[in-house]
Amino acid sequence: MSQPSKLTLASTEPCDVEHLDPNATEARRGRLMPARAAEALAETFRVLGDPTRVRIIEVLSAGELCVCDLASLVAISESAVSHQLRLLRNMRLVRARRAGRQVYYTLDDQHILSLFQQGLRHVTEERR
Amino acid sequence: MSQPSKLTLASTEPCDVEHLDPNATEARRGRLMPARAAEALAETFRVLGDPTRVRIIEVLSAGELCVCDLASLVAISESAVSHQLRLLRNMRLVRARRAGRQVYYTLDDQHILSLFQQGLRHVTEERR
DNA sequence: TGAATATATGAACACACGCTCATATATTAC
DNA sequence: GTAATATATGAGCGTGTGTTCATATATTCA
Numbered sequence: 500m501s502q503p504s505k506l507t508l509a510s511t512e513p514c515d516v517e518h519l520d521p522n523a524t525e526a527r528r529g530r531l532m533p534a535r536a537a538e539a540l541a542e543t544f545r546v547l548g549d550p551t552r553v554r555i556i557e558v559l560s561a562g563e564l565c566v567c568d569l570a571s572l573v574a575i576s577e578s579a580v581s582h583q584l585r586l587l588r589n590m591r592l593v594r595a596r597r598a599g600r601q602v603y604y605t606l607d608d609q610h611i612l613s614l615f616q617q618g619l620r621h622v623t624e625e626r627r
Numbered sequence: 628m629s630q631p632s633k634l635t636l637a638s639t640e641p642c643d644v645e646h647l648d649p650n651a652t653e654a655r656r657g658r659l660m661p662a663r664a665a666e667a668l669a670e671t672f673r674v675l676g677d678p679t680r681v682r683i684i685e686v687l688s689a690g691e692l693c694v695c696d697l698a699s700l701v702a703i704s705e706s707a708v709s710h711q712l713r714l715l716r717n718m719r720l721v722r723a724r725r726a727g728r729q730v731y732y733t734l735d736d737q738h739i740l741s742l743f744q745q746g747l748r749h750v751t752e753e754r755r
Numbered sequence: 756t757g758a759a760t761a762t763a764t765g766a767a768c769a770c771a772c773g774c775t776c777a778t779a780t781a782t783t784a785c
Numbered sequence: 786g787t788a789a790t791a792t793a794t795g796a797g798c799g800t801g802t803g804t805t806c807a808t809a810t811a812t813t814c815a
Contacts, residue, residue: 514695514729514791524696527689531700532747537681539750540743545676550669551803557665561655566762567642568652572659579804581763600761600812601642610749615668617745619660621738622667642761679773694792707774709793728782728791 546590547615551575551583556606556615559593565601674718675743679703679711684734684743687721693729 532540546552554573558564566584570577584604587593594607606612660668674680682701686692694712698705712732715721722735734740 514693514699524692524700527686528700530689531682532685536747536750537685538678540746541676541678541681543676543746543750544672544681548669548673548676549803550666553665553669553672554659557660558655561658564652565642571642572652572656576805577762578764578806582803585763597762597811602762614742614745614749617742618668618671619664621742622664622671623660677773704775705792706776706794710773713793725781725792730792 543611543614546587546592547611547618549583551579552587553615555580555583555587556592556612559604559606560612560615563596563603563605565603567601569604670718671739671742674715674720675739675746677711679707680715681743683708683711683715684720684739687732687734688740688743691724691731691733693726693731695729697732 547556551573555569558569558572564572566577566580569584570580573580584593584595588595592606592608592611593604596603596605675684679701683697686697686700692700694705694708697712698708701708712721712723716723720734720736720739721732724731724733
């Protein structure tokens with residue numbers, strides 16, 4: 500334990516195991532999706548990975564709502580909803596429309612909605 | 628601002644706005660999915676909402692791999708992969724099979740894989 | 756103008772999360 | 786048994802996140 504001869508960091512070499520097909524892992528390495536794609540994919544799921552945002556998307560899937568009604572339906576403070584709406588706005592998942600004192604929000608990404616619904620199917624139908 | 632007459636907490640009442648249809652929000656309230664469903668849905672997405680786990684699921688989608696090769700392909704330490712694999716194991720997304728010194732992991736939830744692929748489609752095809 | 760209402764936002768806090776490091780367990784070979 | 790290898794896991798650390806609270810902005814009404 501004198502010098503750090505063995506890196507703990509991720510090595511780019513596979514282990515010493517005799518693989519059934521020694522080139523299998525190397526073959527897969529070439530087919531990896533770009534790092535940006537993996538990060539974008541993770542970010543997409545991360546936005547959906549919070550109960551409050553799940554609720555917001557759920558209630559908005561039936562049509563636009565003002566912040567106040569959103570807060571009421573999601574059962575959370577208006578400030579908290581507003582913060583989450585800003586996040587969803589920056590992610591281009593919702594769109595805002597001002598009408599007098601109210602601001603109405605709508606879903607701005609139907610593709611996300613289909614992801615949402617498929618996830619919902621997974622959760623409700625499938626109980627192992 | 629003397630006494631806290633107005634709760635900052637989420638009220639269960641909608642705002643004072645005259646809605647086009649005053650019963651619209653109340654009607655939606657009755658159609659909300661159960662709280663457990665919303666939480667399970669968010670948790671499902673949360674598991675997918677991390678680049679490392681996205682990578683793990685990606686490489687496992689081509690077939691089983693031992694921890695060492697997983698670490699190599701995902702380009703992360705074996706300890707970090709092992710921690711993530713435990714999480715994925717607890718979530719029933721992957722399954723472990725021991726073979727001598729190695730432990731081979733496989734995807735244990737094809738439904739998650741379809742979610743993964745649909746998300747991937749969203750990220751790669753759709754560039755607004 | 757000023758008051759009231761609806762929403763937005765910055766700061767702060769508590770908590771969760773992903774990693775590293777050290778160490779433990781399991782299996783094989785000697 | 787010991788040594789070596791492969792994986793698992795607990796502790797700790799830095800960072801990110803969702804909320805609350807206070808305050809700011811925007812709009813309407815008198």
